[in-house]
Amino acid sequence: MKDIKRVILKLSGEALAEKEKGGYNDTLIVEIAKQVKEIVEKGIDVGVVIGGGNYWRGRSNDNIDRPKADQIGMLATIMNCIYVSELFRSEGIQTDIYTPFMCGSMTELFSKDKANASFAAGKVVFFAGGTGHPYFSTDTGIVLRAIEMDADAILLAKSIDGIYDSDPAVNPAAKKYDEISIQEVVEKQLGVIDMTASVMCMENKMPLMVFGLDEKNSIVNAMTGKFQGTVVTVE
Numbered sequence: 001m002k003d004i005k006r007v008i009l010k011l012s013g014e015a016l017a018e019k020e021k022g023g024y025n026d027t028l029i030v031e032i033a034k035q036v037k038e039i040v041e042k043g044i045d046v047g048v049v050i051g052g053g054n055y056w057r058g059r060s061n062d063n064i065d066r067p068k069a070d071q072i073g074m075l076a077t078i079m080n081c082i083y084v085s086e087l088f089r090s091e092g093i094q095t096d097i098y099t100p101f102m103c104g105s106m107t108e109l110f111s112k113d114k115a116n117a118s119f120a121a122g123k124v125v126f127f128a129g130g131t132g133h134p135y136f137s138t139d140t141g142i143v144l145r146a147i148e149m150d151a152d153a154i155l156l157a158k159s160i161d162g163i164y165d166s167d168p169a170v171n172p173a174a175k176k177y178d179e180i181s182i183q184e185v186v187e188k189q190l191g192v193i194d195m196t197a198s199v200m201c202m203e204n205k206m207p208l209m210v211f212g213l214d215e216k217n218s219i220v221n222a223m224t225g226k227f228q229g230t231v232v233t234v235e
Contacts, residue, residue, distance in 0.1 A: 006152055007152060009049070010049050011032070011213070022054070031088045032157075049126075054076075055076035069134075071134065078097075088124055093124050094123040095125070096124075107128060123227055137194050182207075199233060202231070209222050209227065
């Protein structure tokens with residue numbers, strides 16, 4: 001992979017919650033903040049997208065209209081970004097939060113120029129609220145922002161340490177890929193990101209780095225040649 005100057009980091013909302021308690025795992029979030037700060041101090045721009053699964057899994061509720069369920073999910077991602085950005089600030093990191101729709105004074109309305117100005121000021125930029133439209137997942141939102149902001153790669157911090165040919169929780173003999181093409185991901189339906197997001201990565205040549213959030217220094221390792229996850233290539 002070419003020299004990386006800008007990345008978009010995707011964090012799972014569910015992974016940031018206290019297991020079996022809800023709320024937030026502040027210890028984990030502060031550890032993430034410290035790693036991100038180390039990366040930013042190396043001159044790499046870092047954008048962050050956070051899922052909303054710790055608050056809302058709207059697709060599992062058939063009693064609510066899908067657009068309304070997706071809107072609730074968008075608001076969940078905004079709450080997560082506000083909370084996490086404040087913990088980042090407690091670690092001395094300057095942050096800005098951008099959303100695709102107005103949220104009063106809580107966030108800034110997204111534009112590429114404003115987000116680039118935030119990056120130029122050395123800030124970590126949070127992209128909240130997904131695409132602003134229903135029927136698009138957070139996966140699609142992160143790929144869209146990565147493409148718009150000319151990122152060099154997407155970092156997917158997940159609950160497992162990479163991409164496997166089958167579910168390792170079910171199949172102990174599952175094979176982990178060190179590297180795999182986005183075409184193979186689509187053809188084998190490995191479910192790393194949803195199909196719409198996968199096709200966008202393929203068409204716009206946006207590589208992915210998939211790794212375990214629980215691995216010590218996993219985010220820093222992805223940027224310093226000690227990567228132990230799976231690289232998704234797009235060439």
